[in-house]
Amino acid sequence: MVNFELYKVFYLTAKSGSLSKAAKELYITQPSVSHSIKLLEDQLKLQLFARTSKGVELTKEGSVLFSYIEQAYNFISLAEAKLHELLTFSSGEIKIGGSDSLCKHYLLPFLESFHDQYPHVQINLVNGTTPEIVKQLKEGKIDIGIVRTPILDEQMQVREGITIQDCFVTGPKYRELALGKVSLADLLKYPIILFSSNSSSRKFVTRLFSDHDLMLEPEIELGSVDLLIEFAKIGFGVSFVTKEFVAKELAEGSLFEVNLNATIPSTKIGIITLRNMPLSTAAAAFIAKLENPVLG
Incomplete structure (x- = not known):
């Protein structure tokens, strides 16, 4: 089993394209970064980086690994953020995905009401089509998706919003x-x-x-x-x-x-989240507002 710390070194090096920048972010020396990457390459029996005049760049094999490690890193960061939000409602962040039209014509009043109630919670909107929103949820890049139903994906939990014609x-x-x-x-x-x-x-x-x-x-x-x-x-x-x-x-x-x-x-607007993935306190509160607009 590979030491997960090696993957962290790999991820930050790949993201920055520089051994020295990764070392600075990790508060370790550049030789330590090089040593960690060498250990990871030895254990995986693959070359992950190629040196360039500007630093390092991913090999084909390194790019494949990075696509998975990036998702894992996003989920770990998301977990840390959600644990922090459990401590206090005076901070936090919700990332919501939806089309331009749903954001403007459906979400806007809810966003205004939620912001008035919880002014310290940061709200980030991500625009995209339904397939793009589903993909963003699976990658851990957003908390909630607002789409038109039906959504036929077993990984998605779908809550019904308003009926539209x-x-x-x-x-x-x-x-x-x-x-x-x-x-x-x-x-x-x-x-x-x-x-x-x-x-x-x-x-x-x-x-x-x-x-x-x-x-x-x-x-x-x-x-x-x-x-x-x-x-x-x-x-x-x-x-x-x-x-x-x-x-x-x-x-x-x-x-x-x-x-x-x-x-x-007629169709319904669906409020989708990743099944079996715990919601942050802020995200759960926002979904409750969407599900009970009169009470919210």
Whole structure:
């Protein structure tokens, strides 16, 4: 069994690319760093570093090892931070992952309320698609993920948030779509504006059309709900959005909901965490606020 201290020396050397910088951070001498790395290489029977004019760089084998050690180091750091938070609620940190639209239109009021209640807890937001958020959780880089359900991953614990309803919207240019009933097939005669192909929203609406034996091919692909709203407003076409996120625009008449004769199933926002991984006090408090918005 390799001494875990050797892996720490390896990790800090790889991260800094310098024996001297690693030695400084570890409060040991540079020869001690070199000796530790040599011991690790001897035990693993692989060369992990190659010397360069600027310091050291990972070999191919070293890069493979680093990808695993980095995850372990992140989890160890996370464990230390969570133990510290158990001592006091006057400090701490929550790392939350979600899409731009969910952060802005769903999370923002909860974040504001939580910050008012616990002003010393630092909140970090990480934007990404659902697969990216799941990956970040598995790597220990975030505490909580906010995504659209369903999430079919046994490593994830999924708590249900609010129910949301998607719809197609358009601006004044295609206002006739809000008047009479429109079929999915007829809707395809208009320019369709969707999220990028790797988003859960895009996959959801693609399945909707596929279930009706229709091929959905958007004319425009965008990366944020704000752009979907604006493009629909100025007449580029018909956008697929979450109805709750455009309530203001629908009320003021800058957007109109397409009157479909097909039912778009509702979905839920999922609050996901890594199964069997203890939550920090702050993360647990934030999740409780999400699960009980009236009480929170």
